[in-house]
Amino acid sequence: MKPSLVTSLIAFANGAYAHGGVYSYEIDGVHYDGYKWFDPPDNQTNLMQRRWYYWPVQDPLSENITCNYNGAAVPSAFHAPVHAGHTITANWSNNYPFDKPGEPFYCDPAMTNRTCPAGFTCDFSCMYHHWYHGHGPLTAYLARCPPSPNGCSDANPSTLSWFKIAEEGLRPNHSITDAGAWMQGDLGATVDHAAPGWTVRIPARLRAGNYLIRHEILMIELDPPQFYPECAQLAIEGDGDAEPGQEYLVKFPGAYQWSDPGIKVSGTLYYPEGRATRNYTVPGPKIWTGEF
Ligand SMILES: *[C@@H]1O[C@H](CO)[C@@H](O)[C@H](O)[C@H]1NC(C)=O
Numbered sequence: 001m002k003p004s005l006v007t008s009l010i011a012f013a014n015g016a017y018a019h020g021g022v023y024s025y026e027i028d029g030v031h032y033d034g035y036k037w038f039d040p041p042d043n044q045t046n047l048m049q050r051r052w053y054y055w056p057v058q059d060p061l062s063e064n065i066t067c068n069y070n071g072a073a074v075p076s077a078f079h080a081p082v083h084a085g086h087t088i089t090a091n092w093s094n095n096y097p098f099d100k101p102g103e104p105f106y107c108d109p110a111m112t113n114r115t116c117p118a119g120f121t122c123d124f125s126c127m128y129h130h131w132y133h134g135h136g137p138l139t140a141y142l143a144r145c146p147p148s149p150n151g152c153s154d155a156n157p158s159t160l161s162w163f164k165i166a167e168e169g170l171r172p173n174h175s176i177t178d179a180g181a182w183m184q185g186d187l188g189a190t191v192d193h194a195a196p197g198w199t200v201r202i203p204a205r206l207r208a209g210n211y212l213i214r215h216e217i218l219m220i221e222l223d224p225p226q227f228y229p230e231c232a233q234l235a236i237e238g239d240g241d242a243e244p245g246q247e248y249l250v251k252f253p254g255a256y257q258w259s260d261p262g263i264k265v266s267g268t269l270y271y272p273e274g275r276a277t278r279n280y281t282v283p284g285p286k287i288w289t290g291e292f
Pocket residue numbers: 040042043115
């Protein structure tokens with residue numbers, strides 16, 4: 001680990017907690033609200049998304065790497081329908097109470113009085129309403145849930161076999177330090193809600209069933225790096241029969257190691273070695289698209 005004054009200043013600029021996660025999804029024109037980490041969990045029912053907390057996971061071997069802290073299904077969770085071959089867009093922007101249009105960052109005094117979910121430390125009076133970080137890859141994974149009347153709601157995500165369906169790594173002809181080198185930077189490129197989400201395709205021939213989808217942002221500016229995984233439930237439809245082979249399947253935790261080049265490089269960006277690094281290996285298995 002390499003302590004860095006520069007990067008710790010970046011992390012806590014404005015005294016804000018510059019973190020976040022997937023706040024909503026869109027599938028075939030339908031908008032699905034996500035879990036609100038700043039509200040108590042008990043009354044958040046009928047969501048496709050599992051519980052998450054805005055604080056990053058800073059250890060790739062942590063149990064939190066699977067589906068974020070307390071990635072339990074919410075009460076009466078449902079599975080959002082999506083046809084194999086169609087797309088799902090994850091949205092890291094929000095317009096929740098700490099939002100003030102035209103300002104990327106807003107402190108809402110009323111937020112200081114909100115009820116803190118059990119087991120959490122709450123300091124969420126100041127928050128960004130779009131994604132804050134700009135360096136590191138985006139990845140999306142799926143895992144098939146075992147048969148159950150409640151579908152994925154009964155599944156423990158750390159027991160599932162995950163496969164990667166999409167990634168956005170370093171753009172060609174860029175140093176890992178460059179502004180504009182990563183799609184992650186686009187997610188917070190504007191101060192209003194026009195910031196893009198990330199759209200990924202469900203493999204067209206994938207066997208139908210209940211699946212968890214796991215979106216992950218990996219922020220590599222700091223050492224340790226920051227992982228932001230969030231999971232949601234999908235009912236995938238279609239008449240395909242394809243399933244990934246063993247060589248595509250991983251567990252979380254397990255898929256990532258500290259020694260992975262794309263993790264080990266974290267914290268070097270503002271040193272000469274980082275500026276000179278023009279290749280980047282996205283952590284995890286190779287992508288499975290279901291195509292031959
Ligand atoms: C949750 O819902 C129950 C039943 O409607 C209600 O009594 C309780 O006050 C609600 N809690 C919160 C934090 O909104």
